Amino acid sequence: MSAEPIAPALLAWYRENGRLDLPWRQTRDPYALWLAEIMLQQTQVKTVLPYYQRFLQRFPDFERLAAADIDEVLHLWTGLGYYARARNLHACAKVIVTEHGGRFPADPAVAMSLPGIGRSTAHAILASAYDQDWAILDGNVKRVLSRYHAFAGDPASSEGQRLLWSLAEAETPVNAAHDYNQAIQDLGATLCSRSKPSCALCPLQPGCQAYLQGLTAQLPRRPERRQMPVRLAWLSIIEDGQHRVLLQRQGPAGLWGGLWTLPQRARDELEGPSEAAQGFAADLGLHLQVAGALPAARHTFTHFHLDYIPLLMRSMGTKGIRDAKDLAWVSPADPGRRGLARPTERILHQLAGTGQPKLW
C-alpha cells in the first residue's frame, strides 16, 4: 500500500454525508448491533429496516430471543431470505445466555465461534459495541479497497481474500474503527457503487488508483459466472374441506430450512402431479387441475407447477403426510405465527383473497 491512507478523508466525508440516521447507529447495545449485522449480511439497508424494527420490538434482548419459539423467530424473518441466519441467530442467543451470562463476548475469537458469526461480522460488532479497533471486510469494503488500490486479482480467491484483509486492516485507523467502518460501508453503498460510481463526489478520488487509471468500471473483478440452474417443483394445494390447506415443515437444512411450505416435490423426483394425487382425484371424481407450469430461476422459485387438489384429506397416504409433527392445516387467511417461505406465503394470500391462486 503506497497511496495515502484513506481514513482522514473518509471520516471527514462521513461526518457530513454518512447515513447517521440508521437505527443501528443510534445504539451501542451489543444485542441490537448484532441483530443488525446478521440481517445486513447479503441484504440491503432498505430491505432490512422494517424487519429490524419489528424483530427488535418483539425480541428486545438476548434472553427474550433465547426463550422464543423458533417458529416465531422464522415468522419474523419470512421474506428476508437466507433463513440459516435466523436459525443461527436463535441458537446464538441461547449460547450467549447459557454460556456467556447473557453478554455478547468481547473476544473476537470467541465471538467468531458463535453460530452465524464470521470474521467480518464479529469485528463489526466488537468495533461498534465495544469500540475495539477491528477491521471489517464486506462487499462494500472490498469494492472501495479494490478500486482505491487498483487490486485486479480475483477477490474470491484465497490469496485475494488475504490481500484484501491486509488492506482492510492497514487502512483501519487506531481508536476510530467504529466510525471508520461505518464510513467505508456508506461510501461503498452510495458513491462507490458497483455500477456508475459517483467519482466526482468521492472524497477518495485524488488517491484512487482505479480512477486515476480509468479502471473503475473493471474493478473489482467479477467472479466467474456460473450456469444458472433451473429448478422446478410441484407444489400441492391440498384442502381439508374446511378451506384449510396443508403445510409441511422443511427439514433443518437446505432451501427454506425450518420453514413451512406447501407440500412439494422437486421435479426430478416427480414428473407431473403425483400418482397419489391423481388416484385420489379419480376416486373422488375430481379433476386434477394443473394450474400453472413455468420455469424457475436459480434457487428462487419464481414460478410453480401447482397441483390444485381440492380433495378431502384423510386419504393421503404418503410418508410425509403421516408425520403429523411437521404438518399443519392452516387457514390461508391466518396461517399462524410460523415461518413461511415467501412463495408459499404469496399463494396463501391469493387463496385467502380469491380462493384461486393467481398464476405467475
Added chain:
DNA sequence: AATACGTGGTG
C-alpha cells in the same frame, strides 16, 4: 476450495 443459501430491485 467451491458451493449452497433468498429475495427484491435494477438496467
Added chain:
DNA sequence: TCACCAAGTAT
C-alpha cells in the same frame, strides 16, 4: 425478460 447485484457464513 433476465442476468446481475446487495452489510457473508457454513460446510
